[in-house]
Amino acid sequence: MSKKVTINVIAETARVSKTTVSRFLNGKFDNMSEETKERIAQTIENLDYHPSRQAQALKAKNSLLIGVSVADISNTYTSRLLKGISDYFQNTIYQVLIMDGDNSIAREYSNLEKMVSEKIDGIILQPLVHQPEHYQLLIDEKIPVVQVDRYTEPFTWSAVVSDNFQKSLEVAELIIDKKYEEIIILANHINGVSSRMNRYNGLKSGVENTNISIKLIEIDDIENWQNLLLSMIDSKTKKALYALNGQVLWEIIRLLKKHNVSIPDDVGVIGYDDDMFADMISPEITAVSQNPQEIGRIAADNLMQIMDNHTTVPKTTRIPSTVQIRESL
Amino acid sequence: MSKKVTINVIAETARVSKTTVSRFLNGKFDNMSEETKERIAQTIENLDYHPSRQAQALKAKNSLLIGVSVADISNTYTSRLLKGISDYFQNTIYQVLIMDGDNSIAREYSNLEKMVSEKIDGIILQPLVHQPEHYQLLIDEKIPVVQVDRYTEPFTWSAVVSDNFQKSLEVAELIIDKKYEEIIILANHINGVSSRMNRYNGLKSGVENTNISIKLIEIDDIENWQNLLLSMIDSKTKKALYALNGQVLWEIIRLLKKHNVSIPDDVGVIGYDDDMFADMISPEITAVSQNPQEIGRIAADNLMQIMDNHTTVPKTTRIPSTVQIRESL
DNA sequence: CTGAAAGCGCTAACAG
């Protein structure tokens, strides 16, 4: 029945004061006799003592906990992001507290409140809301925050994102090259989601001086977007579909397949994100490949910088993605 | 400059003792005047006070933290598992600490040590090691543990897993029906991973009284398993490939595609796990569909039971999966 | 209906 072994029992057993044990724990050997050191080390070993992080955290003002708030945890983008973050913190003294917003603003907020009462030391946030005021809570508590994938505006915290605008410019070029005359953009609601906005605006800029027309279908807003989309596909003009995220891309592919719409003959398709399956289906799908693991790593690193310096100017880091050209456009 | 608002400042501002505030926080209104209650509520509201979890945890013996140790966080099975777990704990007072073992036994162990020093209240573990002695640490500390996906043997803790053996029996039936004469099982090392063992043994049992022969290729052990596999595929006997996990399944499909081996004409293919793309490639892939989200939910629920009762007999819960019959076998 | 006081496990002056 191993009673809870605390710093006190170590002190008693080793016949020193708990101060000395505490010093030992924190590597303050400046002036400690080899003998005492040895005795304490032994006792700790024997009794298999682990200092209580709660108590340490209570004294120090920090919890050594890093919070990660993601939009949707069951999502390949997210899981690769988390891999990058976890890897980074593995060899630090920090622990990572991951919370799933499940695409619900209320739930995200409740998660952040929980993080605050954990006295979390820093947060990596994939924000569900565009207005920074929504996150006043974090501003008030002066918690270091780094955003990933998306950012709030006006600018408040550093952000690590894909080069969305830039890459959409490339997509536009591709579409122009291939002589498409009309583009239908498909996305979940784009307002307030900076990554989607940037993808949209990039494409728009890219075709600015052409005759190519753009239509936007925000699929959550439209009763039956599938039928709408199908009805728009005809042979009058050469059309390209641009899906602003992976989920939408694959829904489209599945839809077209089901209705025997031939890609790219009847309609061209390009989109986010590149998936391991993109080259296994036919036609192989042309898609933009992001690097979420690197985004996570860099975000973690930025957060550490901020937590150390305490005084960093917010900056945006853009991680390059790649357009994987295949057969669907 | 919002100074740290503690229970003391609430007490002072509301002109009561911290005892009373504490009672309020813990919902002990048994005998509290409406007026005091109201006043405290107001003060907390005004000062935007959040009790410190550290301090609460220090007093209580528990941290209100649940640890989740997964084999590999960047993996669709895992992310759906985590969704189930996160969902469950969302409306409890517990927080979830997710740690990625990255398929490294050393890293998993280091994670568990960290969890122990967090005085974590319970752990959901997807074990990398089959021998429970490896987890002596957790046994010593008497931490409630529920295993997911796999389990250690001999039996130590409850486990929530897929009905692997059962489903492999079904796979065997299917293979028999289709008149296959030989089965090649492909997997990462199966020793010590109960889910893979059960899939293997289920298939073996299923073909026991037939002439069907079985070969096992453990791909991490073989220099160039791709060539080995290709060399085994000939037209002498009708062969089926059975991939014991998703990653392997898709590697095989990609390999066969690349070498123009026709499925199911040259060789039949079936495997774990069913993925959203299984019906988008041609031929559509026959695969076993697990329910990791449900596994996560049930595991979380079991853990709660154990943490409450303090005295539960370990049990194994098998969550049904489904064989999705398509065209590849 | 409410408060005073002790103490959870640890750290950090300060004092020898």
Add this chain to the structure above:
DNA sequence: CTGTTAGCGCTTTCAG
């Protein structure tokens, strides 16, 4: 080189 003391923010007797 080491110990005494106070206190982090909270909960919980015990006493009124």
